[in-house]
Amino acid sequence: xxxxxxxxxxxxxxxxxxxxxxxxxxxxxxxxxxxxxxxxxxxxxxxxxxxxxxxxxxxxxxxxxxxxxxxxxxxxxxxxxxxxxxxxxxxxxxxxxxxxxxxxxxxxxxxxxxxxxxxxxxxxxxxxxxxxxxxxxxxxxxxxxxxxxxxxxxxxxxxxxxxxxxxxxxxxxxxxxxxxxxxxxxxxxxxxxxxxxxxxxxxxxxxxxxxxxxxxxxxxxxxxxxxxxxxxxxxxxxxxxxxxxxxxxxxxxxxxxxxxxxxxxxxxxxxxxxxxxxxxxxxxxxxx
Ligand SMILES: C[S@@+](CC[C@H](N)C(=O)[O-])C[C@H]1O[C@@H](n2cnc3c(N)ncnc32)[C@H](O)[C@@H]1O
Numbered sequence: 078x079x080x081x082x083x084x085x086x087x088x089x090x091x092x093x094x095x096x097x098x099x100x101x102x103x104x105x106x107x108x109x110x111x112x113x114x115x116x117x118x119x120x121x122x123x124x125x126x127x128x129x130x131x132x133x134x135x136x137x138x139x140x141x142x143x144x145x146x147x148x149x150x151x152x153x154x155x156x157x158x159x160x161x162x163x164x165x166x167x168x169x170x171x172x173x174x175x176x177x178x179x180x181x182x183x184x185x186x187x188x189x190x191x192x193x194x195x196x197x198x199x200x201x202x203x204x205x206x207x208x209x210x211x212x213x214x215x216x217x218x219x220x221x222x223x224x225x226x227x228x229x230x231x232x233x234x235x236x237x238x239x240x241x242x243x244x245x246x247x248x249x250x251x252x253x254x255x256x257x258x259x260x261x262x263x264x265x266x267x268x269x270x271x272x273x274x275x276x277x278x279x280x281x282x283x284x285x286x287x288x289x290x291x292x293x294x295x296x297x298x299x300x301x302x303x304x305x306x307x308x309x310x311x312x313x314x315x316x317x318x319x320x321x322x323x324x325x326x327x328x329x330x331x332x333x334x335x336x337x338x339x340x341x342x343x344x345x346x347x348x349x350x351x352x353x354x355x356x357x358x359x360x361x362x363x364x365x
C-alpha cells in the first residue's frame with residue numbers, strides 16, 4: 078500500500094516508472110523465478126560430425142486447463158535448490174501452461190505442468206520433445222532394449238521409449254518422484270508395458286544400482302555445472318562398452334560444452350541430430 082501511495086504522490090515520472098516496476102515485480106514475480114539457468118545461446122566449442130540436420134518440429138502442442146496435483150511438501154525442497162535468474166520470455170508461455178499435449182507417432186501424451194511451484198522438473202523441455210521424436214523415428218534404437226532415463230522430469234522420453242518396445246526404468250531425484258509418478262501413471266499402463274519409475278540421484282552412491290543398461294537417455298540434463306562430475310560418474314556406472322547413450326540438449330553456455338568435453342574423456346561422442354528450429358542437439362556416446 079505504501080508503495081502504491083508513493084506511486085501516485087511522487088512528482089517525477091521517472092520515479093513513478095521505477096516504483097511501478099518494483100510494484101509489478103512484487104505483485105506478480107513475473108520477471109524472475111526458478112529457472113533452468115541456461116537460456117542464452119552460445120555456440121558450441123565442440124566440433125563433432127553431424128548425421129542429421131532438421132529444421133522442422135514434428136511435435137504438436139496445445140493446452141487446456143487442468144490444475145496440477147503435486148504434494149506441497151515437495152515444492153519447498155525443490156524450490157530451494159534452484160537458481161534465481163531472469164526468465165527467457167520466449168519459453169515462458171509453454172512453461173506456464175498447466176497442461177500440454179504431445180502427439181508423438183501414434184501416442185498422445187498429456188502432461189500436467191507445475192512450473193510455478195516445482196520448477197525445472199515439472200515442465201517439458203524442448204530437448205525431451207525432440208528426443209521423443211527422434212526415438213519414434215528410430216524405433217530400432219530402443220525396441221527390445223534395456224533402457225534407463227536420467228533426470229526424467231515429466232518422464233515423457235521414457236514413456237515413449239516404453240511404447241516403442243523398450244524395457245524402461247525412468248529415474249529422477251527423490252524430490253520430484255511424486256510428480257514423475259503421476260505423469261507416468263496418467264500416460265502409460267505400467268502393467269501392460271515394461272516400464273518402471275525409480276529414484277536415482279546422480280550425487281548418490283551408485284554401487285548397488287543395477288547395471289549395465291543397453292541404452293541411456295538424458296534430455297536437458299546438462300544444466301548445473303556442480304552436477305557435471307556426478308552426471309559423468311552416473312553415465313560411467315550405468316554403461317558398458319555396448320551401451321549407447323543419447324543426450325539431447327541445447328548448448329547454451331560454454332559450461333555445457335565443458336560437460337561434453339568431460340564426457341569425451343570416457344566416451345566417443347558424436348552429434349547425431351540437430352533440430353535447428355528449436356536449437357536442440359542430440360549426441361550419441363559410447364564408452365571408449
Ligand atoms: C531441465 S530438467 C529436464 C527434465 C526432463 N528431462 C525434460 O527434458 O523435460 C533437468 C532435470 O534433471 C533433474 N536433476 C537435477 N539434478 C539431479 C540429480 N542430482 N540427480 C537426478 N536428477 C537430477 C532435475 O530434477 C530435472 O528434472
